[in-house]
Amino acid sequence: MSLASSNGSAHSQWSDERISFDVVRYWVLLKSWRWAIVLTTAAAVLTTLIVAKYVLIKQYRAIAIIKPISHKSGLAAAAGALLGGESGIGGMFGQGLFGGVGQPQDRDPEELMAMMRSYAFTMALVKKYNLAPHLLAESPLGKLDPRSGEWRLYKIMKARFICDFDYRSELINAYFSDPDPLFAERVLGYYVDTLRSQLRNQTVGGATVAIQSLEEEATRTQDVLLKSELYQLIAEQIEDQKRAQMDADYSFRVIEPPIAPPEKYFPSVAQFCLLALLLTPIVMIAGLFTHAFVVKTLQTLRMLEQNANRRRDDRISLHDDRSGTGAAFGLAGADTDNRL
Numbered sequence: 001m002s003l004a005s006s007n008g009s010a011h012s013q014w015s016d017e018r019i020s021f022d023v024v025r026y027w028v029l030l031k032s033w034r035w036a037i038v039l040t041t042a043a044a045v046l047t048t049l050i051v052a053k054y055v056l057i058k059q060y061r062a063i064a065i066i067k068p069i070s071h072k073s074g075l076a077a078a079a080g081a082l083l084g085g086e087s088g089i090g091g092m093f094g095q096g097l098f099g100g101v102g103q104p105q106d107r108d109p110e111e112l113m114a115m116m117r118s119y120a121f122t123m124a125l126v127k128k129y130n131l132a133p134h135l136l137a138e139s140p141l142g143k144l145d146p147r148s149g150e151w152r153l154y155k156i157m158k159a160r161f162i163c164d165f166d167y168r169s170e171l172i173n174a175y176f177s178d179p180d181p182l183f184a185e186r187v188l189g190y191y192v193d194t195l196r197s198q199l200r201n202q203t204v205g206g207a208t209v210a211i212q213s214l215e216e217e218a219t220r221t222q223d224v225l226l227k228s229e230l231y232q233l234i235a236e237q238i239e240d241q242k243r244a245q246m247d248a249d250y251s252f253r254v255i256e257p258p259i260a261p262p263e264k265y266f267p268s269v270a271q272f273c274l275l276a277l278l279l280t281p282i283v284m285i286a287g288l289f290t291h292a293f294v295v296k297t298l299q300t301l302r303m304l305e306q307n308a309n310r311r312r313d314d315r316i317s318l319h320d321d322r323s324g325t326g327a328a329f330g331l332a333g334a335d336t337d338n339r340l
Contacts, residue, residue: 060181065256
């Protein structure tokens with residue numbers, strides 16, 4: 001029991017001494033490389049400063065804030081009640097024909113953002129306002145293949161345009177980045193105008209279909225009271241249609257028009273330099289410790305291999321010695337027998 005305890009104490013002491021030795025060895029290694037680490041870090045920070053300030057293309061980001069507007073007039077419900085409720089013609093009018101103006105309708109922010117990110121919306125905007133020369137100024141090869149050029153334009157616009165929705169304030173924040181802040185402002189304004197135009201066209205088109213359907217139903221019905229109510233609905237629908245055509249804020253309201261702050265959005269020189277200041281010594285120290293660990297491991301493996309080879313050679317030598325001694329004794333015994 002005391003022998004096992006003494007062996008455990010000896011092993012624990014040896015482990016503690018080895019850990020202390022490794023810590024000291026790494027500390028000595030770090031101390032010997034301290035000036036190299038300091039100078040390399042300073043060089044990395046200086047290089048990062050020069051690249052971020054003078055080499056990387058500066059990007060300015062314009063921002064616009066819009067709020068979707070919902071319209072609730074009860075027109076669809078009234079049409080449904082007049083024409084038979086949820087079934088038959090009334091259901092058709094209440095659910096299908098009033099998908100545009102006048103229906104209890106919420107402009108889904110996710111739908112609006114998906115529309116602005118879509119390929120059709122983006123390329124319509126690029127072609128309408130002739131943005132290709134500015135966007136492809138740095139890659140003229142994209143003009144050789146029209147389809148490739150269009151896809152490259154879409155990828156450029158998609159990378160520069162960002163929008164998100166704040167569920168608390170129910171506002172859509174739209175951003176567009178470009179080296180020219182005025183161009184970024186202008187393009188973001190194009191996004192807002194194009195979205196307004198497409199929503200207006202959808203609304204007016206849906207209202208036109210609804211008006212035609214109501215007029216057909218009013219022409220077919222023989223009920224004077226029902227016909228009067230239908231014409232009243234048609235008048236309200238036409239009024240809403242005209243309001244959608246005239247009112248710029250019918251589908252959404254612009255809370256903050258496109259504006260690009262004078263401060264550049266990218267690159268942030270301070271952040272880049274701070275990253276270089278933190279990452280350079282960490283990478284160098286990790287590299288030094290890894291190299292020292294690998295070298296130490298290889299030395300240990302080589303030493304173990306040498307010890308194994310030495311023990312094997314000793315066993316072979318011992319076996320040969322024993323074989324030689326046995327053979328000598330055997331010859332001596334044979335000579336003795338012959339003499340006898």
